[in-house]
Amino acid sequence: xxxxxCNRANMLxxxxxxxxxxxxxxxxLATGLYVFFGVGSVLQWPSALPSVLQIAITFNLATATAVxxxxxxxxxxxxxxxxxxxxxxxxxxxxRAVAYVAAQxxxxxxxxxxxxxxxxxxxxxxxxxxxxxxxxxxxxxxxVEVILTLQLVLCIFASMDNRQAxxxxxxxxxxxxxxxxxxxxxxxxxxxxxxxSFGPAVIIGKFTVHWIxxxxxxxxxxxxxxxxxxxxxxxxxxxxxxxxxxxxTTEVEKVGVEPQKKESRSSSGDAExxxx
Numbered sequence: 001x002x003x004x005x006c007n008r009a010n011m012l013x014x015x016x017x018x019x020x021x022x023x024x025x026x027x028x029l030a031t032g033l034y035v036f037f038g039v040g041s042v043l044q045w046p047s048a049l050p051s052v053l054q055i056a057i058t059f060n061l062a063t064a065t066a067v068x069x070x071x072x073x074x075x076x077x078x079x080x081x082x083x084x085x086x087x088x089x090x091x092x093x094x095x096r097a098v099a100y101v102a103a104q105x106x107x108x109x110x111x112x113x114x115x116x117x118x119x120x121x122x123x124x125x126x127x128x129x130x131x132x133x134x135x136x137x138x139x140x141x142x143x144v145e146v147i148l149t150l151q152l153v154l155c156i157f158a159s160m161d162n163r164q165a166x167x168x169x170x171x172x173x174x175x176x177x178x179x180x181x182x183x184x185x186x187x188x189x190x191x192x193x194x195x196x197s198f199g200p201a202v203i204i205g206k207f208t209v210h211w212i213x214x215x216x217x218x219x220x221x222x223x224x225x226x227x228x229x230x231x232x233x234x235x236x237x238x239x240x241x242x243x244x245x246x247x248x249t250t251e252v253e254k255v256g257v258e259p260q261k262k263e264s265r266s267s268s269g270d271a272e273x274x275x276x
Contacts, residue, residue, distance in 0.1 A: 020096070020099070022073055022074075023073055023074035023075075023096075023100075024074070024099055024100070024103045025073075025103070026069075026070035026073035026074035026076070027070070027074050027076075027077060027078060027100050027103040027104050027107065028103040028104070028106055028107035028110075029066075029069070029070060029107060030066040030067070030069065030070040030074070030076050030077075030078035030107070031066075031078040031079070031103070031104040031105075031107035031108045031111065031195050031199075032107035032108065032110050032111035032114075033062060033065065033066045033069075033111065034059075034062050034063060034066045034078050034108075034111070034193075034196065035107070035108045035111035035112050035115070035195070035196055035199045035200070036062075036111040036112075036114055036115050037058060037061070037062035037065075038058060038059045038062045038063075038196065039111075039112060039115055039127065039128040039196070039199075039200055040058075040115050040119075040128075041054060041055050041058035041059065042055055042128040042189070043119060043123055043124070043125070043127075043128065044123065044125055045123060052181070052182060052185045052186070053182075055181055055185055056178040056179075056181035056182045056185070057178060059177050059178060059181050059190075060174040060175065060177055060178035060181075061174065063078075063170075063173055063174040063177040064170040064171055064173070064174030065170075066078055067168070067169060067170040067173050067174070068168055068170040071160075071168065071169065071170070074100070075160070077100055077104070078104060078107075078193075078195070079104065079192070079193040079194070079195060079196075079217075080100075080101045080104055080105070080193070080194045080195055080217075080218070081149055081153065081192070081193060081194060081217040081218050081220065081221035082152075082153060082156055082193075082221060083097050083100045083101055083104070084097070084218055084221050084222060084225075085153045085156075085157070085221040085222065085224055085225035086225070087246075088221075088222055088225040088226065088229070089157070089225045089228070089229035090229070090237055090241070090242040090245045090246065091245070092245070093245055093246060093247065093248030093250075094246050094247065094248065095248050096248065104195040105195055105198055105199075107195070107199075108195035108196060108198055108199030109198070109199045109202050109203065110199075111199055112127060112199035112200045112202065112203045113199075113203050115127065116203050126200075126204055126206065127200040127203055127204050128189070128200055129189075129197065129200045129201050129204055129206055130188050130189040130190075130191045130196075130197045130201075130210075130212075130213050131188070131189060131208070131209065132187070132188055132209055132212065133186060133187060133188065133189065134186060134187065136187050136188070138209060138212060140187065141187055141188045141209070141212050141216070142212050142215055142216045142219075143216075144183075144184060144187040144188060144216070145184070145188060145191055145192065145212065145213065145215075145216025145217055145220065146216050146217075146219050146220040146223070147220065148180040148183065148184045148190060148192050148216075148217075148220065149180075149192045149193075149216065149217040149218075149219075149220030149221055149224070150220040150221075150223050150224045150227075151176060151179065151180065151224075152173075152176045152177060152180055152192050152220075152224075153220065153221045153224035153225065153228075154224045154227065154228055155172055155173060155175075155176035156169070156173055156176070157224070157225070157228040157229070157233075158172075158228070159172040159173055161233065163233065164233070177192070180192050188212065188213070188216075191212075191213040191216070191217060192217055192220075193217060194213055194214045194217055194218065196213075197210065197213035197214075198210075198213075
């Protein structure tokens with residue numbers, strides 16, 4: 001192989017590695033911030049017990065902040081259910097999806113650990129782990145999580161789809177998260193995000209009915225992806241193109257819900273990890 005070709009190949013690999021590592025750090029950071037601030041709002045301080053409205057507003061603001069900071073670096077999934085939805089919709093490859101989920105779980109665990117470390121021992125309690133409340137059955141809890149996550153993922157797709165929206169999706173996604181909490185807190189504490197449930201559970205070491213907060217959100221995310229990408233706003237990808245995206249063999253990986261058109265390269269040259 002000629003030296004010039006080797007140099008170009010090395011430059012491409014370095015640029016790709018830089019972009020991927022930046023995206024993974026963004027997912028780690030976004031999920032950590034979301035868990036620290038969101039879960040922090042449910043702690044039982046005796047001087048001011050949190051209201052459902054306070055919890056919903058805090059998760060709203062935590063989501064909007066995390067999305068605004070990281071959405072152009074990674075798409076600001078910050079949620080394994082969202083990553084699965086993008087995978088089902090052929091907007092992200094399987095290897096990248098697996099790496100994203102690992103970064104999200106790591107970020108959630110670190111965020112929960114930091115919250116645990118700065119919270120007085122008599123306030124920590126169960127660190128806001130998700131549980132089934134108010135005599136709800138496990139079936140009811142799963143169903144609620146499915147519905148809450150479905151509306152969230154539908155909102156995320158619509159907010160990040162250049163065919164439907166312009167500008168930052170932070171405000172709308174934050175509103176969707178708040179909507180879920182206004183209802184879901186009474187049933188399950190409102191997860192909608194397996195990483196949000198996973199981080200505190202790891203730190204506390206309590207995984208009672210933890211499966212609900214994986215099965216419900218992941219099912220809701222898959223349903224939302226099928227509804228949005230194949231019914232409401234189907235795209236023109238062929239089966240071969242979908243398989244290529246799944247395996248990560250496309251030259252430029254389309255990881256967002258963009259229309260099928262040639263995109264100009266970003267100023268940083270990292271078009272292959274565009275999440276919009």
